[in-house]
Amino acid sequence: MDLEDIYQNVECRDIESTTGAQTQSHGRDEEKDLKHRGSRRFVVISVGLGVICVLLLVFIILLNITIIAERDMIKSYKNTVEELNRTINSLQYNNTDLMTQKHQLQNNFNSLNKKGPVYFFMSTELSWSDSRQYCKDRGADLVIINTEEKQRFISSLVSERVWIGLSDSENEGVMKWVDNSTLKQGFWFKDQPNNYNGNQDCIELNYEREKPGWSPLNSWNDFSCPVKKKGICEK
Incomplete structure (x- = not known):
């Protein structure tokens, strides 16, 4: 090699x-x-x-x-x-x-x-004539009080001055109920009615129990009809 x-x-x-x-x-x-x-x-x-x-x-x-x-x-x-x-x-x-x-x-x-009868109080204050119409619209009229028993009963119900169905607006001094019957027995407060100022022709029931001379049988008072207050209706 x-x-x-x-x-x-x-x-x-x-x-x-x-x-x-x-x-x-x-x-x-x-x-x-x-x-x-x-x-x-x-x-x-x-x-x-x-x-x-x-x-x-x-x-x-x-x-x-x-x-x-x-x-x-x-x-x-x-x-x-x-x-x-x-x-x-x-x-x-x-x-x-x-x-x-x-x-x-x-x-x-x-x-x-x-x-x-059935009684009911108005819910508003009206004149005497309007109060009567209020009751009529409900099939009633302002209450007629012609007995002592009824007067005591109505007096026990009220707690304010209220209209009742009595007036002498048609003929001064001649008190008539709303059914046109003449007043036979009244339950007037002392010295009432006196038509004060010559224009008190409608009747109210006075509730002022503490007022001297007031009693359940002596509580009516005449008053001026246009004054507004509640009333008691009777049906």
Whole structure:
């Protein structure tokens, strides 16, 4: 073997050695690259799974909140329905009770109409003539007091000055009731009637019990007819 052959063999071995080293290095690089890509995929998958878990958790929480809200709403609705049912039952009971009372009052009213007159006080103050019209509009007239018993009874009811159905407006000094009957027995307060200032033609019942001389049988007083006061109606 000559020198040239030896040189060539050495070169071949060097080339093979270098090529082998390069191949081995390239293999390690590919392995590292595969590991790196695998690690990156793992991270991406892990992050994706984490996001999915978070979304599932949020969904579950929202679902629970919705279920709880619906359950509370159903419970509230049920309570409202029960309360409405109780109110309806109460109203039905009250209506039945009111109807019973109405029938009882109607029966009492009918009974009073059969037994005797019905008295009621006016709710507003009017002149004597307007007071009489007020009573007439309600199927009545100003009260007529023609007995001592009735005078005592009416006197026990009043707590203010009130018109009664007596006047001498048509003929001064001639007292007549609203049914046109002439006064036969009067229950006058002391020194009454006096026709003060010449214009007192209508009669009131005076309730001033503490006034000297007043009594249930001495309480009438003549007064000016246009003066407004309440009256007692008799039906």
